[in-house]
Every structure is written in C-alpha cells, then in structure tokens.
Amino acid sequence: MVESDWKFKILEGLPATGDLPIQFSATGMGMHSEGLVSKFWSESSNESWIGNFQRGLNLFDHAVQHPNLVDIIIVAGGDVYIVNPERRTLQDNFGGDFETITAVPDQSLYIFGTSIAFEAVGPKGRTWRSARIALDGIRSLNLEGSDLTGEAYNQDDQWIPFSLDVVSGEFTGGADIWW
Structure with a gap:
C-alpha cells in the first residue's frame, strides 16, 4: 500500500x-x-x-x-x-466515549481507552476490544514494551493495578467485575 x-x-x-x-x-x-x-x-x-x-x-x-x-x-x-x-x-x-489514545509504534497500533475498557486499531482496522477492566475509571496509563499498564477503579473505591497486552487485548489485574 x-x-x-x-x-x-x-x-x-x-x-x-x-x-x-x-x-x-x-x-x-x-x-x-x-x-x-x-x-x-x-x-x-x-x-x-x-x-x-x-x-x-x-x-x-x-x-x-x-x-x-x-x-x-x-x-x-x-x-x-x-x-x-x-x-x-x-x-x-x-x-462515543473514548478518553485516551495511546500510540504503540512497534505494533503499528493505536489503543483507545474509555473509563472501563480499551479497543485497538491497526493497519487493517479494529483488531480487538478488551473485556471490562474497571468499574468506572482508568488512570496512570504507561506503555512498557507490549504492555499497557495503569490503574482501574473498582467497586470498593480502590485503584487496582492492571497490565494489558497490546497485541491481544488480554489483561491481568484490574477491577474484579463479577456481573
């Protein structure tokens, strides 16, 4: 192209x-x-x-x-x-409610963030959408290699660390959303 x-x-x-x-x-x-x-x-x-x-x-x-x-x-x-x-x-x-955009040049991606989840766009369009990672708030985003780290607000009024794989959209940590 x-x-x-x-x-x-x-x-x-x-x-x-x-x-x-x-x-x-x-x-x-x-x-x-x-x-x-x-x-x-x-x-x-x-x-x-x-x-x-x-x-x-x-x-x-x-x-x-x-x-x-x-x-x-x-x-x-x-x-x-x-x-x-x-x-x-x-x-x-x-x-409709994206609040952040994070460039991932090594992967030719942009990661769009709302207050509860993320979605990625690559050369062929949308590549993945994460599951809900926060109850209502995400902060302190930082790109570390192929991981986007930050804190997710949970139902106990606490900020919980998370790590999101920018290639797959899978994550560890974050709010424990049980519903």
Whole structure:
C-alpha cells in the first residue's frame, strides 16, 4: 500500500467562506451543528476539503494518521471516525466515549481507552476490544514494551493495578467485575 500524501489539521471552527463542509455523524443527528472541524489537503493534487465531525459523549478531540498510512483517524468528543481523505468517505465509526489514545509504534497500533475498557486499531482496522477492566475509571496509563499498564477503579473505591497486552487485548489485574 502506498502512503497517502494527504495532510490534516483540526481547525478552531467552521470557515466563514468556501465550500460547505462534509458532514460526519455517528447517529445522523446534529448534521447542521458545528462539531470538530478538520481540514484535509493534498499537496500533490492541490485538493482540499473541510470535514465537520459531530462529537460523542465527552470533550476528548484528537487526530492522527491511521496505521494503514492512507486513512485519517479523527476523535471528536470521544467518537472515533476513520476517514479516507482522498475519497472523502467514512471507513469506520465507533465509540462515543473514548478518553485516551495511546500510540504503540512497534505494533503499528493505536489503543483507545474509555473509563472501563480499551479497543485497538491497526493497519487493517479494529483488531480487538478488551473485556471490562474497571468499574468506572482508568488512570496512570504507561506503555512498557507490549504492555499497557495503569490503574482501574473498582467497586470498593480502590485503584487496582492492571497490565494489558497490546497485541491481544488480554489483561491481568484490574477491577474484579463479577456481573
């Protein structure tokens, strides 16, 4: 696969002039409201366009090159949009409440985290989704080789250490969720 020359950046808001933005929404709602606005452009073809991504359930916004080196990953309010910038199309959409993103360059992965679990995206798309690791809160994330370590909040109001294998999504430790 040839690496795309498309670039991207998050804008402060919708431009006052120019073409209308392409709308992206996980639910089909909010298509006429300002969300996370991103600009995409190709230096080789001299093309550009604006995308308006409706936000999910929180305030976490981020943008990165997809591990496949063609698509772009936009996180708008915790909702993940995978977009092909050349075709201006949505390739995948998931989440709604992601709060963190951890790059794992050695594995060509991004690990997305909510307050209870994780999901990975690799060159071929989503690769795994972990089981629930916390009752309601994850903190102190640290990548150590092929393990993502941190603390998970449990039902006894304690922070319990965990270690997540970034290749498989399997983990040890964390909250003992019994239901």
